[in-house]
Amino acid sequence: MNINIQALRIIDLAVPTAVLNGSMDSIVLDCLYSLDNSSAAGLVVKWYHNRSPAPVYQWIPGYPPQAFGILRGRVNLGHVISNDPQMRHRAIQLVHPRPELSGEFTCKVSTWSGVDTATKRMVIYSPVKSMSLSSSEPHHHHMSVTCKAEGMYPEPEVSLLVQRSRFKRERIRGLQVTKTLVDGAYSVRVTKKLDDREVPEAVFSISLKLSNVGT
Structure with missing residues (x-):
């Protein structure tokens, strides 16, 4: 043995x-x-x-x-x-x-x-330090939604969500996402152009997930 x-x-x-x-x-x-x-x-x-x-x-x-x-x-x-x-x-x-x-x-x-x-x-x-979400007034049935977030690490995964009804929330595809790394922290800008006839009375929200952290 x-x-x-x-x-x-x-x-x-x-x-x-x-x-x-x-x-x-x-x-x-x-x-x-x-x-x-x-x-x-x-x-x-x-x-x-x-x-x-x-x-x-x-x-x-x-x-x-x-x-x-x-x-x-x-x-x-x-x-x-x-x-x-x-x-x-x-x-x-x-x-x-x-x-x-x-x-x-x-x-x-x-x-x-x-x-x-x-x-x-x-x-x-580092969790997000500041975040804003805004939408433009519809013009010829077109509107844009913009989200800005700053002060995060590591690089975040970004999702833009639309609440169409109380029980229905969807992820919006085709986002324009810009990420910059300055002094060890990420800043993110997300924009999306939409047809306001497709999202009447909708409520928008943003989801940020830090990779390998789950925050």
């Missing part, structure tokens, strides 16, 4: 799924792993962001942790997650996390005898 025991193994990757922008002063991303004494030699802990081939954080026992790239200046390098010298700086404490840090975080733990990786996605989201 063959028994395969993995000396190095990531037990848990603690990364929050969704965080409201500005709601927390810091976030801790933790990579809990197990290793036996014989597998600890050559231990290196690295974190990666999205598909970048270069790590954004690295710690080697006996040396201070380092932050690179998008995490440079955004990590508390003095954060200690465990008194175990082989676990001391395995975690990242992000300081004042912003939406641009959203994405996949991968923890890679390696020694001379093995390697293991784990990945989770985190979204730092």
Whole structure:
């Protein structure tokens, strides 16, 4: 009988799924792993962001942790997650996390005898800050409906709805949608030209859904 025991193994990757922008002063991303004494030699802990081939954080026992790239200046390098010298700086404490840090975080733990990786996605989201919905006066039976929304992250999915009766609400097709990303937040402008004879006494509404958040 063959028994395969993995000396190095990531037990848990603690990364929050969704965080409201500005709601927390810091976030801790933790990579809990197990290793036996014989597998600890050559231990290196690295974190990666999205598909970048270069790590954004690295710690080697006996040396201070380092932050690179998008995490440079955004990590508390003095954060200690465990008194175990082989676990001391395995975690990242992000300081004042912003939406641009959203994405996949991968923890890679390696020694001379093995390697293991784990990945989770985190979204730092911002709900809409302002929104307006207006319609023009009909002219030759033509009217336009315009919606503007600002201050969202991540990129929103937009739907314009028309309430034709108490029990009947429909999604309007063929929208003209313009999205711009400025200072880490999306602004959206939606317009639609309609024949007012098709929507008499209608009530319009807008639906905004933030991707990977469900807001």
